[in-house]
Amino acid sequence: MQWLDAIIQGVLLGGMYAQYALGMALMFGVMRIVNIAHGDVMILLSLIAVTLAGVVPVGNLGLILLVVPIAVALGWVLQKFILNKVVGADPLPSLIATFGLSIALQNLMLEIWSADTRSLPSSGIASESFNIGPIYVGLLPVIVLICAFCITAGLDGVLRFTRFGRGLRAAAADTEAAAMAGVNPKKIYATATAIAVGILGLAAVFAALRATVSPADGPAQLIYAFEAVIIGGMGSIWGAFVGAMVLGVAQAVGLRIDPGLGILFGHLVFLAVLAGRPQGLMARK
Amino acid sequence: MSEPILSTHALSGGYGDFQALFGVDMHIDPGEVIALIGANGAGKSTFLKSVFGMLPVAKQMVRFDGADVGGTPAHKMVRQGLAMVPEGRRLFAGMSVEDNMRVAIDNARLPEDQGQWTRDRLFDLFPILGEKRREMVENLSGGQQQMVAISRALLCQPRVLLCDEISLGLAPKVIREIYAVVPEISAAGTAIVLVEQDVSLAKSASNRLYCMLEGRITLSGASGEISRDEIATAYFGGSHAVA
Amino acid sequence: MSEKTTYMRVQRQTRSSRVAMTICVMVLVGLVTMPWWATSGNIRWAIELSCYIAVAQMWNLLAGYAGLVSVGQQAFIGVAGYTLFVLAQNFGVNPFLAVPLSIITPALLAVPTYLLLHRLDGPYFAIGTWVVAEAVRLATSNIDYVNAGAGLTLRVMTNYSQHEREVAFVILCAILLLVTVGGSYWLLRSRHGLALTAMRDNAVAAASQGVNVNRLRFVIFIAAAVGTGFAGSIYYMAQLRITPAAGFDPFWASMCIFIVMVGGIGAIEGAIIGALIYFCADRFFGEYGSAYMIVLGLMTLIIALYARGGVWGLLQKLGDHPWFPVRRKLIVEDKS
Numbered sequence: 121m122q123w124l125d126a127i128i129q130g131v132l133l134g135g136m137y138a139q140y141a142l143g144m145a146l147m148f149g150v151m152r153i154v155n156i157a158h159g160d161v162m163i164l165l166s167l168i169a170v171t172l173a174g175v176v177p178v179g180n181l182g183l184i185l186l187v188v189p190i191a192v193a194l195g196w197v198l199q200k201f202i203l204n205k206v207v208g209a210d211p212l213p214s215l216i217a218t219f220g221l222s223i224a225l226q227n228l229m230l231e232i233w234s235a236d237t238r239s240l241p242s243s244g245i246a247s248e249s250f251n252i253g254p255i256y257v258g259l260l261p262v263i264v265l266i267c268a269f270c271i272t273a274g275l276d277g278v279l280r281f282t283r284f285g286r287g288l289r290a291a292a293a294d295t296e297a298a299a300m301a302g303v304n305p306k307k308i309y310a311t312a313t314a315i316a317v318g319i320l321g322l323a324a325v326f327a328a329l330r331a332t333v334s335p336a337d338g339p340a341q342l343i344y345a346f347e348a349v350i351i352g353g354m355g356s357i358w359g360a361f362v363g364a365m366v367l368g369v370a371q372a373v374g375l376r377i378d379p380g381l382g383i384l385f386g387h388l389v390f391l392a393v394l395a396g397r398p399q400g401l402m403a404r405k
Numbered sequence: 406m407s408e409p410i411l412s413t414h415a416l417s418g419g420y421g422d423f424q425a426l427f428g429v430d431m432h433i434d435p436g437e438v439i440a441l442i443g444a445n446g447a448g449k450s451t452f453l454k455s456v457f458g459m460l461p462v463a464k465q466m467v468r469f470d471g472a473d474v475g476g477t478p479a480h481k482m483v484r485q486g487l488a489m490v491p492e493g494r495r496l497f498a499g500m501s502v503e504d505n506m507r508v509a510i511d512n513a514r515l516p517e518d519q520g521q522w523t524r525d526r527l528f529d530l531f532p533i534l535g536e537k538r539r540e541m542v543e544n545l546s547g548g549q550q551q552m553v554a555i556s557r558a559l560l561c562q563p564r565v566l567l568c569d570e571i572s573l574g575l576a577p578k579v580i581r582e583i584y585a586v587v588p589e590i591s592a593a594g595t596a597i598v599l600v601e602q603d604v605s606l607a608k609s610a611s612n613r614l615y616c617m618l619e620g621r622i623t624l625s626g627a628s629g630e631i632s633r634d635e636i637a638t639a640y641f642g643g644s645h646a647v648a
Numbered sequence: 649m650s651e652k653t654t655y656m657r658v659q660r661q662t663r664s665s666r667v668a669m670t671i672c673v674m675v676l677v678g679l680v681t682m683p684w685w686a687t688s689g690n691i692r693w694a695i696e697l698s699c700y701i702a703v704a705q706m707w708n709l710l711a712g713y714a715g716l717v718s719v720g721q722q723a724f725i726g727v728a729g730y731t732l733f734v735l736a737q738n739f740g741v742n743p744f745l746a747v748p749l750s751i752i753t754p755a756l757l758a759v760p761t762y763l764l765l766h767r768l769d770g771p772y773f774a775i776g777t778w779v780v781a782e783a784v785r786l787a788t789s790n791i792d793y794v795n796a797g798a799g800l801t802l803r804v805m806t807n808y809s810q811h812e813r814e815v816a817f818v819i820l821c822a823i824l825l826l827v828t829v830g831g832s833y834w835l836l837r838s839r840h841g842l843a844l845t846a847m848r849d850n851a852v853a854a855a856s857q858g859v860n861v862n863r864l865r866f867v868i869f870i871a872a873a874v875g876t877g878f879a880g881s882i883y884y885m886a887q888l889r890i891t892p893a894a895g896f897d898p899f900w901a902s903m904c905i906f907i908v909m910v911g912g913i914g915a916i917e918g919a920i921i922g923a924l925i926y927f928c929a930d931r932f933f934g935e936y937g938s939a940y941m942i943v944l945g946l947m948t949l950i951i952a953l954y955a956r957g958g959v960w961g962l963l964q965k966l967g968d969h970p971w972f973p974v975r976r977k978l979i980v981e982d983k984s
Contacts, residue, residue, distance in 0.1 A: 154771035156719075205953050211770030215717050216909055217952035223902055224945030227938035283511040290497040290508045296459065297495035301557055302483035302512025339898065343782065346775045354772070380790045387783035391764060394776070398767045 125255050126376045127369055132257070134348075134368025135265030136330060139323035140341050141348035141360040142271060143316030149355040150292045150312045151207050153214045157222035158345060160338030161198070161317060164229060165191050165324030167333065170238045180240070184325050191321025192314045199313040204306065222338065229335035237332035240325070264326045271319060272361040279357065288312060292355070340383075347390040353400025362402055366393075408471055410435045410596050411456070411487070411565045416466045416475075418455045419620075425451040427620045433565065438587060438597045440607035440628065443617035444640060449600045450492060452617070453567050457489055458482050470564070486514045488563035492570045492600075494554040496542040502553055503538040509560035520562035521593045527556040530586055548579035555583065565596045572603055584610055604636055618642055660837075660973055668971030680822050683814040691814050695886045697927050698821040700907065702828040702879035704919040706872040707904035709832055712914035713844045714868040715851055717770060719901040720777030721876050723761070723784045724754035726895030728877030729884035730788065733800040738793075743804055744816045747881045754877030755870055757784070762869045766862070778898065785896035799891030802884075820882050828875045832916055835871075836974040840864065845974070848914050906944050909951045912960025916972040921959050 144158055155161070169187045172178075178186065202221065206214040248259040279285035290298040291308045299305055327333055327341075344367060352363025367386050374385025393401065412432035419425035425448045433439050443449050454460045456467055458477045467475035469485055477485070488509075497505050506524055510517050517523050528535030531552040537545060542553055551571055558566055572580045587610050591597055601607035608614060608628050616624040616639040624631065624639030679698075682691050703721065710716045731750040736743035765776040789797045805813060835841060846854035847861055855861045884890040903926065911922020933940040951958055963969075 148771070152769070152771075154775060156775075202949070202953065211774075212711065212715075212717055212913075213952050213956065215771050215774055216905060217949050219719070219902070219905055220909075220945045220948030220950075220952060222945070224942045224949065227941035227945065230938040231942070286500070286504055286508045286511060289500055289504070293497040293499055294495050296479075297491055297497065298508065299459070299479040300457065300483070300489045300491055300495075301509045302480050302561055303508060304478075304480040339778075343775065343779055346772070347779065350768070350772065350776075354769075378790070380786075384783060384786035384790065387779055387786065390779060391783065394764050394767070 121254060122376065123373070126372045128252075128255055128257065129261075130369030130372030131365055132261035132265055132368070133372055134365035135261065135268040136323070136326060136364075137344045137348050137367055138268035138272065138361045138364035139264070139319060139326065140345035141352075141364050142268075142275060142357065143319045144345045145349050145352075145355060145357055145360040146275065146312055146316045148349065150288050151203065151309055152211065153203060153207055154211075154218070154346070155198075155203070156215060156218040156342065157225055157338070158320070159341030159343075160222045160225040160229070161194065162320045162324050162327065162341050163333055163335060163338045164225060165194070165321050166328040167229060167233050167238065167335070169325045169328050170240055170333070171233075173240050180325070180329065183240070184322060187325050188318050188321040191324070192318040195314040195317025196310060198317065199310045203313060204309065207309065222342075226335055226338060233335060235334060235336065237334040238328070239332040240328040242329055260326075260329060264330065267322065267326070268361065268364070271322070272357060275315075275319075276357045284308070284311060344386070347386060351390055351393045351401060353403035356400065356402050359400055359402035363400070366401070409433055409468075410470055411598075412468045413452075413456060414466055414468065416452070416455060416462060418460055418462045418466075419451060420460065425620050426455060429617075429620070429622055431615060431622065431625075433596045433598060435564065435596055436591050436594050437613065438591050438599065438611045440599045440601055440611035440614045441617060442601055442604055442607045442614065442636070442640065445602070447617040448620040449617055450569055451620075453489065453569055453598070453600060457487060457567065480512065483512060483561050483563075484514055486562070486564035487567065488558040488561035488565075489567040490551075490554045490558045490569060490571055492573065494550045496550055496553055496557070498541075498543045500542060501539050502534055502542055502545070505542055505553055505557055506560050509557045513560055513562045514564075515562045517560070520560075521595070522556075522559040522562060524556075524560070527559065530589070531556065548575050548582070551575060551579075551583055555586070559590065559595075563595055565598065566590060567598045567600075569600045570602065571599075572601065572606060580606070604633075604640070608636075616640055662970060662973055664969035665971060665973045676822050676825065679825075680818050682818050683811060688810065688814065691818065692886065693927075695817055695821055695882065697923065698825055699879040699883040700903070700927060701920055701923040702824050703876050703900065704904050704907040704911070704923050705828045705832055705916065706875040706879075708908045708913060708916070708919040709835075709868055709875075710872045711908065712918075713836075713848045714865045715770070715847060716865055716869060717774045718777040718872075719774050719898070719905070720761075720779070720781035721872070721904055722896045722898060722900035723757060723777070723781035724873040724877040725880030725883070725900055726781075726788065726890070726892070727753045727757050727784060728880040729890045729895045730794055730800070732881040732885060733802055733890055734794065736802060736804050737800060740804075743802065743885060744820070747820055747878070747885065750881040751874045751877045754873040754880075758870045758873035761873075762866055766865070778901070781896055781898070781901075785892050788896065789892040797892055799889060799894070802888045802890075805885075805888055817882070817886060824878055824882060827878065829916060829920070831871075831875070833972050833974070836916070836972075841974055844868075902944075906948050908958075909948050910958050912958030912963075913956070915960050916974075917970070918958055918960040920971075925959070 140162060148154055165187055168190060169183055172186055173183055202217055206217050250257055250259065279289060287298065287303040287308050290301065290303055291305050295305050348363035348367050349360050351366050352359025352361065366389060370389035371382045371386040375382030409432035413429055416429040417424065417426050429452060441449050451460065455462045458479045462475045464473045464475045469487065474482065474485065497508065513520060533549055534552055534556060537549065542550060545553065571583060584606065587597060599607060599611060611628045614626065614628045614631060615622055616636060618639060624635060679694060682694060707721060710718055728750045731753040732746045735741040735746040735749055741749065761780050765773050768776050788794060794800060836844060843854065843859040843864060846857065846859055847864065851861055884895060907922035907926045908919055910925055911920065912918025955961065
């Protein structure tokens with residue numbers, strides 16, 4: 121029963137990781153860019169959410185409606201002023217640029233918000249829970265998981281069936297040929313980044329509701345997102361979701377074995393997948 | 406006489422420091438088929454890329470439908486009515502035949518129901534594509550992939566179609582099949598620029614012909630009136646003896 | 649027929665390189681004699697600077713030539729440091745002899761790391777190295793034999809006098825610089841050098857020219873791990889203390905990236921210039937804490953966007969005066 125509980129808690133934790141991972145899968149899939157500041161951007165949005173909650177009493181749903189547009193705008197700025205300049209065959213410039221951004225962002229947050237951990241006051245549904253048999257389940261993690269599932273399904277549908285999705289898949293396969301078929305790659309990139317960071321905005325509010333955030337937390341979130349994407353299979357949207365579940369379960373099971381081993385277990389499962397199935401669990405090939 | 410649909414004026418350019426084109430003048434009328442021949446490295450592909458806005462050129466070097474359009478990005482040229490079948494086909498891997506076509510439809514000059522070309526018409530032209538419309542393009546044969554590439558370009562509803570070496574690497578039977586659609590395309594009023602290495606194929610399929618050598622036009626004229634000797638001289642340069 | 653004869657010779661040395669070589673020899677002599685003329689504080693600085701140069705040079709070899717961007721070099725620093733502490737403290741090995749022994753573990757760690765990660769694309773490789781470093785850090789924090797999260801202290805160093813320690817340190821630092829900077833120079837001038845330079849410019853083209861890109865990358869990854877570990881052992885021996893949080897601090901990776909990008913990637917000179925800039929900046933502005941780090945981060949960002957050659961790249965635009973010439977220049981002279 122203890123292990124069943126660990127698995128359930130792990131899946132719920134995976135819901136959070138899936139929200140981090142989806143944006144990364146989308147951006148890597150289309151631009152071959154990994155934004156090292158991915159986690160820091162999420163933490164920045166969390167801290168903005170915490171500050172906003174103290175200023176405007178809009179409730180959790182209202183907060184999401186405020187933060188997601190901010191996130192989309194942030195994504196647009198990121199794309200326009202940084203990523204557009206470094207997208208290309210050579211991965212080094214994008215890596216270094218976003219790495220520099222990550223260091224700058226972390227320390228900027230430290231200046232503004234200090235090193236304290238913060239969180240959103242959990243009230244209403246956020247603090248409720250229920251029992252499945254003997255297992256205690258929080259309502260908020262379930263909502264997070266359901267949201268993650270819906271976003272994954274929605275994103276997958278957008279990629280399959282919409283004009284934007286076809287353009288994105290075409291640009292990801294061959295940017296130049298896509299331009300020859302009338303696709304504007306820059307517009308596709310900008311939309312993809314806006315969506316990716318927009319999802320992070322949602323994740324940011326949930327992260328601040330579920331647990332605490334502090335300026336130095338970004339790199340860990342980046343690593344979890346990355347591990348989920350690789351475990352699931354690069355560039356696959358459902359892969360990122362499944363990878364996040366696997367990572368969450370691995371961490372929760374590790375935590376049950378020894379409180380010091382949770383995150384390490386996640387890393388070990390990631391390395392094991394890399395050794396045994398480097399193309400990821402959900403890859404077609 | 407009406408103005409050509411597409412023309413270049415002293416078009417020069419290349420890749421970075423490397424100049425590959427030296428003052429190329431060329432023009433094509435609506436519904437006309439011209440062939441552009443030349444050896445490897447003569448500058449044919451560079452010419453197409455320069456016209457299509459994929460290499461930097463000055464604005465007045467390319468005229469399309471009465472406007473200077475040199476250097477306009479490729480995706481905007483598609484809206485104006487230019488389309489290309491790129492060398493090596495360059496289909497979107499991981500996408501079905503129909504999705505490859507729909508990318509072009511999504512961004513075409515005209516909506517599918519108002520343009521000359523529809524998926525149904527192309528499936529009539531290339532019945533095999535109709536059968537394989539849900540198949541991933543990477544699972545198709547080379548000839549079938551070339552058909553998808555041509556369909557994708559036509560679904561942009563172009564007024565000028567640029568074809569870069571569409572016979573390359575295909576069996577003679579497949580080449581005949583693909584070239585058989587050229588008259589049908591030009592009958593619809595679409596002008597076609599055929600870049601070819603196969604001289605006799607280029608000659609028979611076109612109204613006029615240009616020959617390129619080292620980034621310059623060395624010969625041009627009506628395809629039926631140019632002799633093989635003239636072509637050989639223009640193709641390899643004057644100093645080469647050709648059997 | 650003219651009476652002229654054309655002489656051709658290959659020139660590798662330049663005047664600037666002879667000057668630079670002389671300065672290098674002087675610096676090394678100065679470094680080794682430091683215990684007899686410098687203060688302990690200055691020696692500590694020299695040790696620190698030597699470690700920065702070495703670690704950055706190794707990262708430069710990885711990212712600048714082999715195209716392997718790693719943000720997990722701290723794994724090798726920490727592992728080597730811990731090996732040194734365990735050998736000296738738990739096994740009673742002479743700590744100065746333990747330094748060369750401690751580079752074995754980074755090599756042993758580098759082999760499986762590379763074999764696991766080389767399948768990943770550029771940016772994913774980078775984060776992969778980070779995961780490995782984090783995994784090693786967390787594992788170390790859970791091993792009671794090395795005192796888990798609390799870390800180790802090198803008490804055996806009290807067996808040696810201050811002077812003895814300083815002499816040993818400066819000699820180790822001189823060897824470290826010779827191995828990392830000198831070794832890189834030697835490697836780039838050897839027949840592998842051309843292959844490495846070709847790889848830096850275009851890995852696919854290099855492979856088509858018969859360069860075994862994968863094998864060369866593997867060798868460079870191991871060599872860089874060894875060089876980085878060597879610097880790590882010296883650094884933490886000088887600190888007398890190591891903890892998982894310090895030894896495996898991702899800040900090491902940030903420092904490498906900053907030094908090499910600011911100094912100039914893909915050039916030995918760049919890593920040295922960058923290390924000097926970072927060392928000075930740290931002395932003068934380190935007290936500003938996070939504001940200083942914001943500037944470092946933004947500088948890295950701006951260099952990646954607008955000046956990929958860094959300071960050395962800008963200097964080279966003013967005139968070609970290499971300190972460590974790795975190119976061969978064909979000199980043609982007409983003599984009658």
